[in-house]
Amino acid sequence: MDLTLKIWRQKDSQDKGQMVDYKVTDISEHMSFLEMMDVLNEQLVNTGEEPVAFDHDCREGICGMCSLYINGEAHGPDRGITTCQLHMRMFNDGDTITIEPWRAAAFPVIKDLIVDRMAFERIQQAGGYISVNTSGNTQDANSLPISKHAADEAMDAATCIGCGACVASCKNSSAMLFVGAKVSQYALLPQGQVEAADRVKNMVAQMDLEGFGNCTNTGACEVECPKGISLENIARMNREFMSANIKG
Amino acid sequence: MSGILNSSIGRKIAMALSALFLIFFLIIHLAVNITSVFSADLFNELSHFMGTNPLVQFALQPVLVFGVIFHFVLGFVLEVRNRKAVGNISYKKNNGAANSSWMSRNMIYSGLAILAFIVLHFIDFWVPEINHKYIEVLPEDPTRYFGELQHKFVPIWRVIAYVVAFVFLSLHLMHGFTSSLQSMGVASSRKKFFKNFGLAYSIIIPLGFVIVALFHHFNH
Numbered sequence: 036m037d038l039t040l041k042i043w044r045q046k047d048s049q050d051k052g053q054m055v056d057y058k059v060t061d062i063s064e065h066m067s068f069l070e071m072m073d074v075l076n077e078q079l080v081n082t083g084e085e086p087v088a089f090d091h092d093c094r095e096g097i098c099g100m101c102s103l104y105i106n107g108e109a110h111g112p113d114r115g116i117t118t119c120q121l122h123m124r125m126f127n128d129g130d131t132i133t134i135e136p137w138r139a140a141a142f143p144v145i146k147d148l149i150v151d152r153m154a155f156e157r158i159q160q161a162g163g164y165i166s167v168n169t170s171g172n173t174q175d176a177n178s179l180p181i182s183k184h185a186a187d188e189a190m191d192a193a194t195c196i197g198c199g200a201c202v203a204s205c206k207n208s209s210a211m212l213f214v215g216a217k218v219s220q221y222a223l224l225p226q227g228q229v230e231a232a233d234r235v236k237n238m239v240a241q242m243d244l245e246g247f248g249n250c251t252n253t254g255a256c257e258v259e260c261p262k263g264i265s266l267e268n269i270a271r272m273n274r275e276f277m278s279a280n281i282k283g
Numbered sequence: 284m285s286g287i288l289n290s291s292i293g294r295k296i297a298m299a300l301s302a303l304f305l306i307f308f309l310i311i312h313l314a315v316n317i318t319s320v321f322s323a324d325l326f327n328e329l330s331h332f333m334g335t336n337p338l339v340q341f342a343l344q345p346v347l348v349f350g351v352i353f354h355f356v357l358g359f360v361l362e363v364r365n366r367k368a369v370g371n372i373s374y375k376k377n378n379g380a381a382n383s384s385w386m387s388r389n390m391i392y393s394g395l396a397i398l399a400f401i402v403l404h405f406i407d408f409w410v411p412e413i414n415h416k417y418i419e420v421l422p423e424d425p426t427r428y429f430g431e432l433q434h435k436f437v438p439i440w441r442v443i444a445y446v447v448a449f450v451f452l453s454l455h456l457m458h459g460f461t462s463s464l465q466s467m468g469v470a471s472s473r474k475k476f477f478k479n480f481g482l483a484y485s486i487i488i489p490l491g492f493v494i495v496a497l498f499h500h501f502n503h
Contacts, residue, residue, distance in 0.1 A: 107378030
């Protein structure tokens with residue numbers, strides 16, 4: 036298929052940036068979206084132009100590195116996938132595809148389609164961990180019985196890959212689905228109880244410090260999340276936060 | 284506790300609490316108004332009670348006014364903060380309809396329409412009432428309320444303005460009701476019930492106000 040691509044080009048964080056049109060031809064419908072981008076970049080390199088910078092790593096939907104706002108949606112028009120899992124069969128011959136970086140003040144553009152997502156790392160560092168003694172006397176996992184329901188919910192929350200699609204899709208650039216998932220995965224398990232109050236307070240404080248917006252419950256994040264992280268995690272974070280502050 | 288008030292979640296909770304308070308107030312308001320369709324005497328009696336009872340006048344009314352102002356001011360504060368969080372460059376192409384409802388994305392605009400209506404509503408009913416009781420201090424007539432209400436809905440432009448405002452109120456509530464419960468951390472096991480209840484509330488309550496306005500326009 037032949038396509039017209041409208042891509043955000045920005046030399047560096049200081050550059051104003053602009054949309055630039057490109058043509059790609061003979062794109063197979065079996066290609067992934069990132070492979071199509073590879074074809075474009077090969078074309079650009081061959082003509083002596085600067086290739087388009089975009090994030091990618093595992094290309095298996097696991098690492099959370101790939102991003103891209105494609106035709107007005109995070110990770111493109113398909114559901115429950117990352118951009119590397121998006122196939123060109125989702126598009127038609129002759130289509131014009133608009134490709135932009137995540138937009139949020141807390142995710143500044145570094146170059147072209149790459150944004151700085153270190154804000155998520157700093158939120159994790161503020162409380163997204165448990166203190167476990169691993170110096171040779173680790174307890175057997177089965178010594179702490181955990182209900183199947185709680186284990187499943189914690190696992191579901193833990194599948195968040197921190198890609199930032201929730202922030203990118205949110206009209207308020209809120210990070211509450213990400214933080215809600217990270218708070219929940221520990222709040223649901225006994226191992227997470229020791230630091231529970233400090234965790235939610237510190238992670239929310241860091242989230243606010245990073246300049247993410249206020250959630251208005253539009254639910255866009257849940258729809259666009261490649262891992263299907265539920266809004267219930269935000270509700271749980273709200274409960275955890277209220278409980279932690281009331282207890283002092 | 285100070286952490287709650289200075290945080291994004293705290294602002295969400297404050298917004299939700301003020302919303303739930305106003306949602307409860309709408310039931311009381313409609314309950315009184317709807318009596319005017321069935322009985323002029325009962326409407327006069329209830330209005331006279333509401334207008335003269337010291338607890339309502341000097342305790343509940345200031346709380347209500349504060350609740351309304353608080354909800355609007357915090358709504359604007361959140362909107363400004365959220366626009367700042369989005370940054371200076373917006374998407375060239377954004378398909379918001381693919382992942383969220385129109386109501387949820389446009390709460391500020393439905394809210395502004397409701398604010399404009401409240402200004403009109405205050406000019407129509409609240410300002411004359413305050414003038415009657417506390418400025419001109421006119422003699423109290425317990426039977427005046429029904430006639431005043433009917434008189435207000437004679438001009439068709441006012442009826443249209445009220446009906447349009449109630450459509451916006453309905454749209455605002457369709458997202459606001461369940462959103463406020465989500466902000467309060469209501470568990471997902473109860474969400475289906477509240478979603479249905481919220482939808483019913485969002486339609487029935489504004490529709491009740493529309494019926495009152497239309498009834499008095501066509502029956503004066």
